[in-house]
Amino acid sequence: MLNISQNKISKYIDLTSLKSGKEIFTKEYHKRFKKFLLVFIVILFIIMFLPWTQNITSKGNVTTLKPSQRPQTLQSQIPGRIEQWFVQEGDFVKKGDTILRISEIKSDYFDERLAERTGVQLDAKSSSVVAYKNKVLALQNQISALQQERGLKLNQAKNKLTQAHLKVKSDSIDLEAVKTKNEIAKIQFDRAVTLQKEGLKAVKDVEEKRAKLQEANAKLISQQNKLLTSKNKVINADLAISTLKATYADKLSKAQSSLFTAQSSAFDGEAQVSKLETNLANYKKRGSLLYVTAPQDGFINKAIKSGLGETFKEGEQLVSIMPANYDLAVEMFVRPIDLPLIHIGEKVRVQFDGWPAIVFSGWPNISYGTYGAEVIAIENFISSNGMFRVLLTPDQKTEPWPTAIRVGSGARTIALLENVPIWYELWRQINSFPPNFYQPEKKSDTKKKKKK
Incomplete structure (x- = not known):
């Protein structure tokens, strides 16, 4: 049965004559399978196309x-400490709704009236700037007055100088006339002396001519003195003009120095005012950042920073929100x-x-x-x-x-x-x-x- 022996039973016995042999050896087992394979190959061939x-x-x-x-996380622009939550996970929030409130953790911003006090400093510094500007206007008016006064004084001094020059010219002409008279008196005196020696003139005439000559010499000396005095006045007038220019230059320099100082103080005050305005705006903006609000309508997904009193740095994620639309x-x-x-x-x-x-x-x-x-x-x-x-x-x-x-x-x-x-x-x-x-x-x- 196990087909171990080399001797086959089928040589001696016809197995098909037996009932079981007919059931086994007379059936074609692969006929249906071959048909199935043929149909499968035809279908597969058709499918291929x-x-x-x-x-x-x-x-x-x-x-x-x-x-x-898209889903987003909300961050705080400033470091802080969580003080109060106004929502919970799954809540629907509208744009601008407050999600949580935080507090400052930097000592520079602990003062609750920091913005108010900065505003007072700003007002005081603005008043200081106005005062410096008024001082600048006053100094400008003072400089204008000094310049106007200097012009008038210089014109007056120049007129005196012109008068002195004319006086010198007049005295020099008078001196020439006195010199001419003096020469005539001397000629007449010499002629009288010569005629008196010749016996043609009396001694009295000679004495009269001598007196006239002495009088002419005196007038000559007096006129020369007047001329020197006039020239001295010219020198004094020139010196007065120089002194006047130097005096007013000093006054104007001092006034301009004070003007520049006032302008510098005004500019410095304006810079401080601008800085205080920036600080005030920053403090007010920082105060508004203490409340984290929803940027758009949405649902709160998850509180990343949970609890109260938890601190965080700027830019850290606080809460996740999913837009509604x-x-x-x-x-x-x-x-x-x-x-x-x-x-x-x-x-x-x-x-x-x-x-x-x-x-x-x-x-x-x-x-x-x-x-x-x-x-x-x-x-x-x-x-x-x-x-x-x-x-x-x-x-x-x-x-x-x-x-x-x-x-x-x-x-x-x-x-x-x-x-x-x-x-x-x-x-x-x-x-x-x-x-x-x-x-x-x-x-x-x-x-x-x-x-x-």
Whole structure:
């Protein structure tokens, strides 16, 4: 029975004559299987020529179309200490609602009346600036008065100098006349002396001529003295003008020095006023930052800094908020080798986590549970995961996306490309060839129009 022996029983006994032998040796077991294989091969051959849509599959996440609609965390611009929470996780807040109140932890801002006291300092310094400006105006008026007085004094001194010059000229003319008279008196005296010696003139006449000569000499000396006095007045007038210029130059210099000092103090005061105004504005703004408010309508997701009395630095995340109004989108990541096949406006099928789907990647019309999407943006620089990010939006011509989708949930995307036979797709996959490169019809049509 076990066919151990080399002697076969079938040589001596006809097994087909037995009932069990008929059941075993007379049946054709492979006939149905051969028919099945034949039908399977025919069907497989037909399937090989069926159309297959080339595609690029990828995993992605649900996100929002606009950056302002994505989940965000709120930070404080200043370091502080949590004093009071006004919301709890899951609450809905409107734009401008207060989320929490904080207090200062820097000693420079502990004073609750810091802004008020800075305002008082600002008013005082502003009054000081006004006073310095008034002083500047007064000094400018004083300088103008000194300049006007100097001009009048100089004109007066110049008139005296002119008078002195004229007096010198007059005295010099008078001196010449006196000299002429003196010479005539001397000639007459000499003539009288000569005639008296000759006996033609009396001694009395000679004495009279001598007296006239002496009188002429006296007038000459007096006129010379007057001329010297006039010249001395000219010198005194010149000296008075020089003294006047020096005196008023000194006065004007002192007044201008005081003016520049007042102007410098005014400018310094204005700088301090500007600094105090900046400090006051900063203190008021800092006071408003003690209340963290919602930047837009949304839901409180998570309190990152919890409890009361907890301190934090500026820029630290305090609470996470999800905007209430958003437009859904899906981000998918494409390999660099497949990136040239993706174009703006490309149709994509999306399968969301939590929504059951029957997917035939090459037969999108037969797939069930997937939703239509359209490529709206393609990243120009590679992401940290070594792929390019592509943003998808709902296709308005197909079934709308489920309303219960949450931002951040997973998604599987299928980018539909060119239609090819199944045998070609198998051959491409076996050889690890990329999908066929092609351009969308819209772009090709526009290029033809441009050429025309």
